[in-house]
Amino acid sequence: MYREGMPGTQPLADEAILRLVDECENECASIFRSFDKVAEKGQYKVLSAMKKARLSDTHFSFTTGYGYDDAGRQATEKIFADVFGAESSLVRTQIVNGTHAIFTVFSGILRPGETLLYCTGEPYDSLFQGIGLTGDSRNSLASHGIGYKQTGLLENGGIDFPALEKALTPDVKMACIQRATGYSSRRALLIDEIAQWAAFVKSRSPDVVTMVDNCYGEFLEESEPTEVGVDIVAGSLIKNPGGGLALSGGYIAGKSQLVGLAAERLTCPGIGGECGLTFGQTRNILQGLFLAPGAVRNAVRGAVLAAAVMGRLGFDVKPLPGDPRSDIVQTITLGSKEGLIAFCEGIQAASPVDAFASPIPAPMPGYEDEVVMAAGGFVTGSTLELSADGPVREPFNVYFQGGLTYEHAKTGVISAAERLRIKGFPG
Ligand SMILES: *Cc1c(COP(=O)(O)O)cnc(C)c1O
Numbered sequence: 001m002y003r004e005g006m007p008g009t010q011p012l013a014d015e016a017i018l019r020l021v022d023e024c025e026n027e028c029a030s031i032f033r034s035f036d037k038v039a040e041k042g043q044y045k046v047l048s049a050m051k052k053a054r055l056s057d058t059h060f061s062f063t064t065g066y067g068y069d070d071a072g073r074q075a076t077e078k079i080f081a082d083v084f085g086a087e088s089s090l091v092r093t094q095i096v097n098g099t100h101a102i103f104t105v106f107s108g109i110l111r112p113g114e115t116l117l118y119c120t121g122e123p124y125d126s127l128f129q130g131i132g133l134t135g136d137s138r139n140s141l142a143s144h145g146i147g148y149k150q151t152g153l154l155e156n157g158g159i160d161f162p163a164l165e166k167a168l169t170p171d172v173k174m175a176c177i178q179r180a181t182g183y184s185s186r187r188a189l190l191i192d193e194i195a196q197w198a199a200f201v202k203s204r205s206p207d208v209v210t211m212v213d214n215c216y217g218e219f220l221e222e223s224e225p226t227e228v229g230v231d232i233v234a235g236s237l238i239k240n241p242g243g244g245l246a247l248s249g250g251y252i253a254g255k256s257q258l259v260g261l262a263a264e265r266l267t268c269p270g271i272g273g274e275c276g277l278t279f280g281q282t283r284n285i286l287q288g289l290f291l292a293p294g295a296v297r298n299a300v301r302g303a304v305l306a307a308a309v310m311g312r313l314g315f316d317v318k319p320l321p322g323d324p325r326s327d328i329v330q331t332i333t334l335g336s337k338e339g340l341i342a343f344c345e346g347i348q349a350a351s352p353v354d355a356f357a358s359p360i361p362a363p364m365p366g367y368e369d370e371v372v373m374a375a376g377g378f379v380t381g382s383t384l385e386l387s388a389d390g391p392v393r394e395p396f397n398v399y400f401q402g403g404l405t406y407e408h409a410k411t412g413v414i415s416a417a418e419r420l421r422i423k424g425f426p427g
Contacts, residue, residue: 007290012411013418021414024308026323031304031322042293044218049082050193060283066275072282074178074406077273078304081092082217085227086253086354090263090273091237093281095250098215098236100124105234105252106130108265112145114173117208119164119197120189121152124213125183126366127393147171157187159197164205172207175201180216180327181223181393183311183399188320191221195228202229209258214326216383216401219296224253229409232258240328243288243295244404246250247379276423295384296328299402302386302409303330306400309413314426325382328384329402334425337361342395344374345390347400350408351376357362369393377383377402388411 009147012018059072067073073091081087095101107130110116116131129135132142141148142151144231149172159177168175179196180188189197195202212225214233218240225233237246256387264271278285306318307330316333319325334340344359354376361370369391377385383401386408390398400416420426 002309003052010423011033011052013414014292014421017414017417020312021305021309021410021417022310025410028301028304028308028321029295032301033285034285035300036220038220039297041222045083046290046293049079050286051080055079055286059286060280062278062280062282064277067277068274070276070278073113073276073278076278076282076285080251081253083407084224084233084253084287085364086233086259086280088259089253090253090259090266091249091250091265092276093247093249093299094266094276095252096248098213098239098250099124099130100107101234101236101250101252102127102213102215102268103130104262105187105211105232105258106141106146107144108262109232109258110141110146113171114145115149115169115171116149117167117175118148118178119159119175120178121150121184121186123150123176123287124178124215125368128368129136130321131364146202149424152242153186157189158193159189159200161200161393164197164200167412168201168208172205172208174211176196176211176213177225178215179400180213181318181329181331183397185318185331185395185397187323188217188220190324190326190327191223191225194230198225198229198231198395211254216329219293220300220326220328228253228260228328231255232262234262237285237288238379239298239351239384240296241289241292242285242379242382244377244379244382245284245288245291246383247284249281249285249372258401273297291383295404298324298404298406299409300325300414302403303328303401303406305410306330306332306413306416313417313420328401330399332398334390334396337392337398338423339420340392340398341372342374342419342425343398343400343416344388346391346419347374347386349377349419350412350415351386352408367391388412388416 059075214235237249245379308321318331361372373389375387386403
């Protein structure tokens with residue numbers, strides 16, 4: 001269609017790029033199909049949870065004031081808990097993002113003298129200040145006397161079990177995994193690896209709380225970390241589980257006692273999860289959850305296509321098109337600031353909102369380097385919608401993700417490839 005140029009439109013890209021993308025799409029057909037089973041299982045889980053909670057129209061209205069006994073909030077949290085195979089959950093618009101959800105878990109559970117152990121190398125950039133690795137906040141874990149240490153990943157991207165064994169000293173109270181790639185060049189950890197890790201930690205140190213930063217990982221595999229032995233997970237509603245419809249918020253799911261501690265940190269002791277309005281967001285959040293398994297499948301197909309196309313154009317990509325996936329993020333190494341910007345310009349130009357804007361590098365609260373972002377979604381900052389972003393630092397990786405529909409993700413890939421071509425990449 002865009003080939004012919006509809007009245008008033010121009011072909012989206014150079015003929016050679018359109019041909020390349022079609023070729024890659026054909027080559028990826030069986031990979032694409034492999035995601036159907038996971039989406040079906042996810043859809044069934046969500047549907048079953050909604051039926052079990054006897055979800056009805058009345059749950060979409062909301063209380064005011066304190067929000068005691070808000071039926072919609074309670075149903076939502078029951079449904080999330082079920083979908084994640086957890087005892088309970090907190091699903092709140094008051095959780096402002098994924099960083100806040102994760103930090104709420106840390107600060108609710110860890111006490112002075114205890115140590116947080118990361119088992120996947122450095123945590124996500126936006127957690128540095130909360131942990132106290134940078135900055136000088138009086139509210140960081142460090143300034144409350146909570147220690148931090150980490151073990152790195154092996155050459156193959158897997159958990160370093162011998163290092164982990166040594167690191168599990170008596171002061172360690174929580175062991176954490178970041179499931180997704182984040183702003184690094186590592187791969188995402190698979191659910192089987194997470195299960196093995198959780199079992200290992202429990203076998204050595206039964207009292208250590210296992211936690212997974214689940215951002216970008218939801219619905220990528222048939223099980224979630226809390227279904228395979230992990231104590232608690234946290235993530236963002238404007239990523240996978242919000243299905244593109246949740247306007248804001250975060251979730252925490254896991255053992256009731258731990259979720260309760262996090263809830264007391266989010267609000268205060270004595271109140272916990274018993275208060276807090278939904279502000280009428282229950283419908284968006286639940287309909288988003290309902291659409292999430294399919295949207296995640298569309299996004300991951302888009303990521304595979306991006307890997308295939310950008311790989312053929314000569315850029316390093318991770319994961320490779322056929323690699324197993326446990327997040328929706330596709331890393332593409334562009335090798336220069338100009339390449340990074342050109343890619344993001346292509347994605348921005350293919351966005352339904354703010355397509356006219358030009359992404360430029362800028363400082364971002366909570367991030368150490370300048371970040372360039374292409375984001376033109378219906379929900380600002382939603383990265384289950386087609387988006388690309390990357391810190392302006394070597395090796396100039398762009399993190400491409402999202403696409404509520406596969407067709408949109410494909411359009412984004414074409415547009416980014418075209419923009420790179422116009423700018424003379426790869427050079
Ligand atoms: C997005 C993300 C977070 C949290 O980010 P927010 O922007 O605060 O929602 C944490 N960890 C990982 C791996 C992420 O991708």
